[in-house]
Amino acid sequence: MTKENILKTYFELIENPRNIYQNAQLYEQNRFNSEEIKPFLRLSDADIEAKMTKSNVLDYRPDAVKTEEWESQNKRFMNYHRSLTPFTLINGLPFNHYLGIKTGLAYAENKVVLDVGGGTGQTFVNFFQYPHKLTYFLIDPNLRLLHDQFIRIYPQLLTLKMGHILGFGEKLPFKDSSADIVLCFAAIDHMADYKQFLVESKRVLKEKGQILITGHIDAPMTKRASRFLGQLFSATFFEFLARKMHQLTNRVAIDDHTVHFDNTQVIENELKNLGFRIEQSEIIKGRQFYILAQK
């Protein structure tokens, strides 16, 4: 983006207040062109040119990976995307920062990062502390644009470029041993075949490369009910009410996951079978987990 366009973007947002619960204004990511992504992909130059859209998104979605269940869950998921608000952003950030600092990956420099199921690509600037020193790729089967909330908070998003690939974790377009870090935040539980994604991750990672996976822990019904009651009778009751009304209006699904994990063991075993070494693993407050493993 040129300096002129960046200034124009911010000028329009000045004195243009947004409410927490309103639909977001969407912005395109700042993307690498085909020449810039060629060195990382295992496709021919002609194939890259053919799959590249005018706005520099490489469409690498094979139909075969889309199952009927994935399609229907995904439809519900896209409603969730459209109604994401700054409430979700500010409440999700502590987890990102905790994870980045604990794993040390927040300080990564001079690395090639593949953010699989990366959604909007916000991780580029809200997980990494030196994004300008990384080569970052966003890989996701859905074209999820940037909400104005990100643009308001992270000016780097308008200046730094990322690679943007429409594709599935189960079939990555990258060359063997081309990446230093594979991230998969809250996406493994949306996949049709997460085991195949782990196989692909092993292939694209360099020797000693790392994979960081997060996901939700499937809480028992009793725990979910007590959480719900806790919110109902807390000081944030009106906030809770506004959020629920916003979600209802936008038909947000209560649960849009395709896979549920009640512990980290099954993924850890899968990673070990593939030859990964588990470096860290934690279930946080019974709700979310993360696993860091090295090839």
Ligand SMILES: C[S@@+](CC[C@H](N)C(=O)[O-])C[C@H]1O[C@@H](n2cnc3c(N)ncnc32)[C@H](O)[C@@H]1O
């Ligand atoms: C809950 S969102 C997480 C987005 C992002 N990682 C974040 O933390 O903000 C899950 C994402 O997984 C994507 N997804 C669904 N199936 C996938 C697949 N098979 N491979 C890669 N991503 C997938 C969805 O499109 C969605 O953007």
